[in-house]
Amino acid sequence: DQQVKQNSPSLSVQEGRISILNCDYTNSMFDYFLWYKKYPAEGPTFLISISSIKDKNEDGRFTVFLNKSAKHLSLHIVPSQPGDSAVYFCAASADQTGANNLFFGTGTRLTVIP
Amino acid sequence: KAGVTQTPRYLIKTRGQQVTLSCSPISGHRSVSWYQQTPGQGLQFLFEYFSETQRNKGNFPGRFSGRQFSNSRSEMNVSTLELGDSALYLCASSLGLYTGELFFGEGSRLTVL
Numbered sequence: 001d002q003q004v005k006q007n008s009p010s011l012s013v014q015e016g017r018i019s020i021l022n023c024d025y026t027n028s029m030f031d032y033f034l035w036y037k038k039y040p041a042e043g044p045t046f047l048i049s050i051s052s053i054k055d056k057n058e059d060g061r062f063t064v065f066l067n068k069s070a071k072h073l074s075l076h077i078v079p080s081q082p083g084d085s086a087v088y089f090c091a092a093s094a095d096q097t098g099a100n101n102l103f104f105g106t107g108t109r110l111t112v113i114p
Numbered sequence: 115k116a117g118v119t120q121t122p123r124y125l126i127k128t129r130g131q132q133v134t135l136s137c138s139p140i141s142g143h144r145s146v147s148w149y150q151q152t153p154g155q156g157l158q159f160l161f162e163y164f165s166e167t168q169r170n171k172g173n174f175p176g177r178f179s180g181r182q183f184s185n186s187r188s189e190m191n192v193s194t195l196e197l198g199d200s201a202l203y204l205c206a207s208s209l210g211l212y213t214g215e216l217f218f219g220e221g222s223r224l225t226v227l
Contacts, residue, residue, distance in 0.1 A: 002156075032214050043118070043204055043218030044157070089157065093214050100147050100208055100216060101170050104157035 003027045004092050006105035014113050019077040021108050023090030026071065030092040034102065035064060035075045038087045047088075048075070080112045116141065118219035120205050126225045132193040135222045139186050139207030145169075146188040147216060148180060151202040160203075163188055164211050192224075200226045 005024045013019045021035075031052040036044035050057040050064045050073070057064050063076045077084055087109045091102040119138040127133050139146050147170075148160040159172035163182035180190040186207075192199055202223050206216035 034214060036218075041220065043206070043220050044216075045218070046215050049215065091157075095212075100145055100162050100206075100211060100214060101159045101172065102149075102157075102214070102216065103159070104149075106154075106156035 001026075002106070003030075004090055004103045004105040006088075006090055006108050008108050009106070010109045010111070012111045012113060013080050015082055016079045019075075019080045019084065019110055019112070021075040021077075021088050021090075021110065023073045023075075023105055024071055025073075025092050025103075027092070027094065027103070028071070029094040030103070031095055032093045033064070033066060033073050034091045034093075035062075036089045036091060036104075037084075038089060038107070044089055077110075080110075082112045082114050085110055085112050118205055118207050118217055120203075120219035120222050122222060123220065124223045124225075126227060127195050128227050129195055129197060131195050132191060133195060133224060134189055134191045135203055135205075135224075137188045137190075137205030137207075137219060139188070139205075140217055143207035143209055143217070144186055145208045145211055145213075146182055146186060147206045147208070148188070148190050149204045149206065149218075150174075151204055151221070152200075157204065160190065162211075169211060195226045197226050200224060 034049040035047040038044040087107045090105040147162040162170040202221040
């Protein structure tokens with residue numbers, strides 16, 4: 001049973017525009033959420049995270065929003081650049097099961113069109 | 115700073131065989147986690163080792179096992195391979211048990227024929 005879901009397998013946006021990647025989760029015990037980016041033939045790399053006590057975290061062009069009541073988080077990339085083209089994974093963890101036991105979504109492939 | 119190193123990068127085995135994968139974490143990182151990535155399931159947590167002890171285990175059969183050495187290097191073993199074990203096996207290291215921020219290697223791609 002997939003506890004973290006990314007319902008859009010792919011997304012295409014124009015360079016300079018906003019990219020919005022969405023993620024839903026089912027386990028209310030999740031208290032830490034992360035986004036990872038993966039290029040082909042490379043391992044995932046950490047991008048940004050947010051604790052459940054916050055509803056927004058910003059790092060440069062990347063902002064993650066958390067809506068706990070809706071069990072939904074999103075990653076905004078503004079402005080999008082061609083180098084952002086990659087697969088983005090949403091992940092979540094719970095203190096109960098261990099912070100490094102991440103539950104991943106199946107990923108969204110972002111293509112930024114020059 | 116060298117990243118997480120996994121060996122071998124690619125390997126082909128036949129059903130019933132066993133395989134051992136190796137992972138060297140980033141220097142100073144004491145936690146090593148293993149994940150299986152398949153097209154349909156995404157990344158799934160296998161287990162985590164810290165100070166040579168398994169601290170956490172995912173929902174995989176006992177054919178999947180691992181260990182960690184005193185230098186934090188880790189190995190995972192899969193015995194009696196099945197076709198469904200074909201996947202990318204990713205190792206990740208972190209400074210400690212509760213960071214949540216993992217540094218992944220490039221993975222070992224296992225094909226079971």
